[in-house]
Amino acid sequence: MDTFGLKIIASDRVFYEGRCRQIIIPAPDGEKGILPNHENMVIAVNVGDARMEVEKGKWVDIAVGAGFMEIVNNRVTMLVDTAERPEEIDIRRAEEAKERAEEQLRQKQSIQEYYHSQASLARAMNRLKVSKEKPWNL
Amino acid sequence: MANIKEVQERINSVKDTMKITNAMYMISSSKMTQARKKLADTEPYFYGLQGEIARILRHLPELTHRFFDRREGVPKEERKIGSIVVTADKGLAGAYNHNVIKLEEEILAKPGKHKLFVVGELGRHYFSKKEIEIDTNFQYTVQKPTMHRARNISAKILEQFQNRELDEVYIVYTRMENSVQADAETVKLLPLERSDFSEMKMPLNMYREAIELYPSAEAVMDSIVPNYVTGMVYGCLVEAYASEHNARMMAMKSATDSAQSLIKDLSVLYNRARQAAITQEITEVCAGARAQNGERK
Numbered sequence: 001m002d003t004f005g006l007k008i009i010a011s012d013r014v015f016y017e018g019r020c021r022q023i024i025i026p027a028p029d030g031e032k033g034i035l036p037n038h039e040n041m042v043i044a045v046n047v048g049d050a051r052m053e054v055e056k057g058k059w060v061d062i063a064v065g066a067g068f069m070e071i072v073n074n075r076v077t078m079l080v081d082t083a084e085r086p087e088e089i090d091i092r093r094a095e096e097a098k099e100r101a102e103e104q105l106r107q108k109q110s111i112q113e114y115y116h117s118q119a120s121l122a123r124a125m126n127r128l129k130v131s132k133e134k135p136w137n138l
Numbered sequence: 139m140a141n142i143k144e145v146q147e148r149i150n151s152v153k154d155t156m157k158i159t160n161a162m163y164m165i166s167s168s169k170m171t172q173a174r175k176k177l178a179d180t181e182p183y184f185y186g187l188q189g190e191i192a193r194i195l196r197h198l199p200e201l202t203h204r205f206f207d208r209r210e211g212v213p214k215e216e217r218k219i220g221s222i223v224v225t226a227d228k229g230l231a232g233a234y235n236h237n238v239i240k241l242e243e244e245i246l247a248k249p250g251k252h253k254l255f256v257v258g259e260l261g262r263h264y265f266s267k268k269e270i271e272i273d274t275n276f277q278y279t280v281q282k283p284t285m286h287r288a289r290n291i292s293a294k295i296l297e298q299f300q301n302r303e304l305d306e307v308y309i310v311y312t313r314m315e316n317s318v319q320a321d322a323e324t325v326k327l328l329p330l331e332r333s334d335f336s337e338m339k340m341p342l343n344m345y346r347e348a349i350e351l352y353p354s355a356e357a358v359m360d361s362i363v364p365n366y367v368t369g370m371v372y373g374c375l376v377e378a379y380a381s382e383h384n385a386r387m388m389a390m391k392s393a394t395d396s397a398q399s400l401i402k403d404l405s406v407l408y409n410r411a412r413q414a415a416i417t418q419e420i421t422e423v424c425a426g427a428r429a430q431n432g433e434r435k
Contacts, residue, residue, distance in 0.1 A: 009182050009183050009186050010183065011180060011183045011285055011369060011372065012176075012179050012180060012183075012285070013179050014182050027352065027353070028353055028357060028361075029353055032352075039350060040349045040350065041349060041350045041351070041352050042190075042194060042349055042350070042351045042352065042358050043352045043358070044352070044353065044357050044358050044360070044361040044362075045361070066361060066365065067361065067362075067365055068190070068358060068361050068362050068365075070190060070193075070349075072193075072349065077186065077190075079183060079186050079187055079190060079365070081285065081289075081365060081368070081369075082285075112293060112294075112297050115293075116290075116293060
């Protein structure tokens with residue numbers, strides 16, 4: 001099977017750089033899979049769970065933040081504000097963040113603050129979702 | 139001749155000050171190492187974002203978006219100009235704060251309605267004495283820049299820009315050229331300028347094929363631009379943090395050095411005074427003994 005060059009850059013580090021067989025990302029209207037030799041495209045990426053197949057049958061889960069992905073000439077660059085592997089996620093911290101965001105959403109706040117807490121809630125829930133699917137976090 | 143006790147006191151006080159400056163030097167140097175690491179970690183993201191917007195604009199020159207709206211209909215005197223000023227929380231950093239404030243004063247001298255967003259305690263104190271509108275809810279320190287803080291700042295700026303409470307947004311910060319040189323700099327955050335991006339140097343054999351934007355150009359720009367502004371603010375905060383500690387480190391280093399040379403001069407003075415006192419005492423004792431010997435004869 002063909003592969004393509006993938007580079008995932010988070011705001012605090014280069015998360016992944018190398019070859020990849022396929023990647024599935026959360027787009028605003030649902031998941032989108034990228035295979036080698038994909039059409040040139042720029043896709044918005046939502047907060048969610050991305051999966052990449054590095055080798056045959058070996059899938060890696062990534063909790064990604066908002067950003068976008070660009071596909072040019074079989075080279076894929078994903079720029080997101082956060083990217084974490086499930087084992088890197090601090091569950092307690094994510095749970096605290098979730099509770100905090102829920103607390104804030106119950107209170108009266110401006111529209112901007114509302115979006116803000118909504119975004120933090122989405123990030124926290126996504127982290128929990130990605131990390132909980134793993135056996136070692138049971 | 140100086141009094142021995144006075145000189146001794148002086149030496150002790152200089153020594154105490156030197157302890158403080160030396161401690162601050164070490165703190166700043168360790169903080170700067172952290173800041174530099176952070177800076178190196180962010181750079182790929184920061185430049186990646188800039189490159190990406192440039193590429194999208196190159197492929198879609200006709201793209202119009204609300205963040206590119208220059209609002210030329212607004213006359214010069216009516217324009218609401220916001221500036222984010224990044225200063226330190228405290229002084230003792232050489233000309234660091236002074237340079238930033240001087241640059242901001244230049245912006246304030248231009249026509250328009252100015253509004254300030256000050257990051258850092260020192261700048262807040264300075265500008266609160268002047269008659270300029272300062273966003274008082276904007277209470278951020280410059281210590282340990284985080285993505286979270288950058289997100290808060292950019293959300294605030296973007297909201298006010300979209301509500302037409304601001305027509306132009308600048309950020310004044312200090313960029314670290316290398317470990318010895320740091321320059322205060324003004325960067326325009328909003329509206330985005332096409333020329334900023336197209337001037338970037340690109341190799342000649344760049345691919346220039348059509349790129350499709352999914353789900354739409356609008357949606358992609360909506361997701362990239364806020365990220366770009368956040369990334370830009372974060373990058374500026376980190377740069378400023380690194381240069382602040384660099385400036386403080388150098389200021390404290392020269393303070394410690396001059397304290398050392400002062401101590402050296404003072405201890406020469408002290409030793410001379412001590413020597414003089416001893417000589418005088420010996421002379422007195424000798425004179426006394428001689429006088430007694432004379433009496434006995």
